Amino acid sequence: RSLEQLAAAGKVQSFGRGRARRWMTPPVPGFPTILLLPGSLSGY
Numbered sequence: 001r002s003l004e005q006l007a008a009a010g011k012v013q014s015f016g017r018g019r020a021r022r023w024m025t026p027p028v029p030g031f032p033t034i035l036l037l038p039g040s041l042s043g044y
Contacts, residue, residue, distance in 0.1 A: 003023055006012040015022050 003012060007014055012023050013026055
């Protein structure tokens with residue numbers, strides 16, 4: 001229930017349905033997520 005309240009407030013996003021549902025926070029604007037990748041994967 002609390003995750004559904006956070007989703008209604010726009011603080012989390014849900015993907016999937018039922019037991020397969022996953023929750024994620026929305027991306028932070030201006031934060032380069034490419035910096036989180038290891039160096040060996042940055043070429044892809």
